Amino acid sequence: MVVGAPHVAILAIPYMGHMIPLSEFAKLLQVRYGFDVTFITVDNSFDVLSFTASLPGTIASVLLPQPSLHDLPPQSKIDTIISHTMARSVPSLREVIVNLKATTNLVALVVDLYGVDAFDISEELGLKKYLIFPSAATSLCFALHLAELDRTIEGEYQDHPEPIHVPGCVPFHGRDLMDPAQDRKDDSYSHLLYHSARYKEAHGIIVNSSIALEPRPIKEINSNTKFPNVYPIGPLIKNGNDVEGEDVTGCLKWLGKQPPNSVLYVSFGSGGNLSPEQLSELAGGLEMSGKRFIWVIRSPVITKDGVLMEVKTGKEEEEHLKEFMERINGVGMVVRSWVPQISILKHEATGGFLTHCGWNSSIEGMVHGVPMIAWPQYAEQKMNSVVLSEEIKVAIRMKVDDENGGLVKRQEISKVIKSLMEGEEGKKIEERIKSIQQEVTRQLDGGSSNLALDFIAKKWIAN
Ligand code: UDP
Numbered sequence: 308m309v310v311g312a313p314h315v316a317i318l319a320i321p322y323m324g325h326m327i328p329l330s331e332f333a334k335l336l337q338v339r340y341g342f343d344v345t346f347i348t349v350d351n352s353f354d355v356l357s358f359t360a361s362l363p364g365t366i367a368s369v370l371l372p373q374p375s376l377h378d379l380p381p382q383s384k385i386d387t388i389i390s391h392t393m394a395r396s397v398p399s400l401r402e403v404i405v406n407l408k409a410t411t412n413l414v415a416l417v418v419d420l421y422g423v424d425a426f427d428i429s430e431e432l433g434l435k436k437y438l439i440f441p442s443a444a445t446s447l448c449f450a451l452h453l454a455e456l457d458r459t460i461e462g463e464y465q466d467h468p469e470p471i472h473v474p475g476c477v478p479f480h481g482r483d484l485m486d487p488a489q490d491r492k493d494d495s496y497s498h499l500l501y502h503s504a505r506y507k508e509a510h511g512i513i514v515n516s517s518i519a520l521e522p523r524p525i526k527e528i529n530s531n532t533k534f535p536n537v538y539p540i541g542p543l544i545k546n547g548n549d550v551e552g553e554d555v556t557g558c559l560k561w562l563g564k565q566p567p568n569s570v571l572y573v574s575f576g577s578g579g580n581l582s583p584e585q586l587s588e589l590a591g592g593l594e595m596s597g598k599r600f601i602w603v604i605r606s607p608v609i610t611k612d613g614v615l616m617e618v619k620t621g622k623e624e625e626e627h628l629k630e631f632m633e634r635i636n637g638v639g640m641v642v643r644s645w646v647p648q649i650s651i652l653k654h655e656a657t658g659g660f661l662t663h664c665g666w667n668s669s670i671e672g673m674v675h676g677v678p679m680i681a682w683p684q685y686a687e688q689k690m691n692s693v694v695l696s697e698e699i700k701v702a703i704r705m706k707v708d709d710e711n712g713g714l715v716k717r718q719e720i721s722k723v724i725k726s727l728m729e730g731e732e733g734k735k736i737e738e739r740i741k742s743i744q745q746e747v748t749r750q751l752d753g754g755s756s757n758l759a760l761d762f763i764a765k766k767w768i769a770n
Contacts, residue, residue: 313768314343314411316404317439318418318425320389321348321355323577324665325419328441328515330358331543332417333366340764345407349373349396354577371399385686386421386487386495390502394424401428408432414770417513423505435770437763438509442666444516444539445476445694446485446687448524450503451534453488457500464488475527477698482709485687507534513763515541515666518755519746520673520699538759542670542747545649556642558601559650565599568658571724572651572677573602575663575684585714590631592720593639598659598728600639603646652677659727662702664691673701676744678736680705680727682715701740703727 315336319329326348336342346362348355350370359368374395376388383391404425407413417437418425429436440447452473460467464481471479481488487495506512516539518525528537554560562570573593575581581589586604593600632641648668651657652675661680662668669691672679679702681692695702705723707713727733750756 309410309412311412312341312343313414313770314345314407315414315767316345316347316407316416318393318400318416318422319346319348320393320419320421321351322389323354323358324667325441326355326358327545327667328541328543329419329439330362330366331545332439332513332540334363335543335760336764337365339760340768342764342767343367343411345369345403347371347400347403349392351392369403371396371403374399384486384493384495386498387493389421390495390498393419393421397424397427400425401431404428404432404434408434414767420506421502423502423508426505426508435510436508437511437513438506438535439513439515441515442687443669443691443694444514444521444524444528444537445698446690447506447512447514447537448475448528449473449479449484449690450499450506451528451531453500453503457491463491474531475524477693479690479693483689483693485690486685509535511535511763511766512537513759514539515543515670517541517747517750519743519750520670521694523698538763540756540760540763542674542751542756544667544671544674554647554650556644556646558640558642558646559654561640562601562651562654562656565656567655569599570654570656571596571598571600571659571661571680571728572648572657573600573661574646574648574668575603575605575682576665576668577605578663578685581684587627588715588717589720590628591717592715592724594631594635595717595721596724596728597638598724601642601646601651602639603642605643605645649675659724659733661724664688664695664702666691669695673699673740673743674747676741678702678727678733678740680723682707699739699743701736701743703732703736 317329317333319326330346333344333346337344345367347369351373359370362368374392376391379391404416415437416425416429416434417439420440426436464471464484467481471481487499490496512535514537518539525537525539528534593602649671652660652671657677660672660677661682662672664681664683665688679695681695681702682705683689683692692704696704703723703726705715706719707715
């Protein structure tokens with residue numbers, strides 16, 4: 308056995324919404340408890356390379372080679388692609404873990420939610436199996452009950468006449484379940500069933516949530532003897548001060564000139580996936596509302612058969628955007644690159660957040676007490692939007708017109724923005740989110756989230 312600082316290996320899937328919280332977990336283990344950490348992911352894009360290069364030098368990072376996926380059908384959904392990527396990376400991951408076991412005091416391999424095939428390596432090398440779930444405890448609770456739902460509900464969940472009841476969770480309409488549960492004949496559903504079943508093998512599940520946010524699903528999981536213990540250590544978000552760097556886009560400078568609580572921050576996350584038609588309605592809605600805004604339009608991306616595809620903005624759209632900017636004349640700012648989201652949410656001029664409900668954005672909004680408009684797009688975002696609007700009650704949900712191909716018209720957008728920024732509903736949400744913000748902070752500062760992390764860390768140290 309090698310002596311030395313206890314060492315933890317963390318396997319993240321190669322997407323920002325996963326790498327960010329998992330690397331924050333790595334930093335906490337190191338700074339607070341003195342662990343050595345190796346952060347492992349798959350080298351599938353420039354984003355991954357630049358992200359791992361930006362990690363503190365004290366965290367070792369390993370990029371596994373992207374395995375070949377040429378044999379997958381071209382219409383494969385993103386969940387299927389990620390599942391195969393992670394499963395086919397197991398041999399190269401094994402080499403890394405065998406080496407860490409031989410040369411360091413390796414005490415745990417912690418895997419991301421698509422990484423459960425790596426449990427085989429833990430089993431083989433006598434390591435405990437831990438899962439880290441960087442989304443809502445509600446989604447985790449749903450996943451742990453999925454086998455039972457699969458046995459008891461016939462047909463597509465979205466056609467089920469009743470809301471889907473999962474113990475401990477707010478009831479969901481079938482069409483609000485995560486994407487892979489929308490088509491039970493698709494491979495992505497088989498992967499979801501498989502992964503969810505293997506979650507039950509874990510010796511513990513670390514979830515990026517808090518008793519202050521989701522007490523019911525957390526209690527349900529912890530009181531169910533068929534499930535592993537869940538450790539709600541969150542909400543863990545990146546520390547804006549240490550990573551945002553310079554204000555390259557100028558949005559913080561612009562915010563500095565706006566009155567307190569007057570600006571709506573609009574972002575659809577690292578994917579950003581509105582169709583050109585929806586972009587134009589959103590522009591119209593922002594303009595009609597008359598409210599100040601920062602709108603992040605990264606390279607527009609649309610969802611085709613569940614696969615994210617980049618769309619080049621045409622000359623005509625560029626022209627529209629230019630005219631729009633001239634018309635709004637300084638009331639809003641459009642940004643077309645990565646922005647320092649945490650610093651924007653922290654800013655006193657920010658009074659609302661129109662979000663796609665990625666879990667990181669959702670918790671960042673709550674930690675900073677910014678009332679939200681929930682406008683989910685893909686993955687498990689619709690489930691998150693139900694949690695935000697119906698369970699935690701910190702967001703107004705945008706009404707999507709399913710009859711109209713899911714397009715949300717400018718009138719509706721403007722109405723929802725006004726009710727958040729100046730209406731009674733907005734005031735109630737603001738009061739609620741400020742109390743949630745306080746409670747979350749209390750749980751992180753020595754409360755239950757802090758104790759859960761302490762428990763896990765001490766368990767690994769005593770290993
Ligand atoms: N983010 C950011 N700047 C951007 C877009 C996103 O800092 O311009 C960060 C955001 O703060 C969050 C993460 O990227 O931490 C996005 O994760 P989330 O789960 O919200 O959504 P995803 O991008 O995975 O859909």
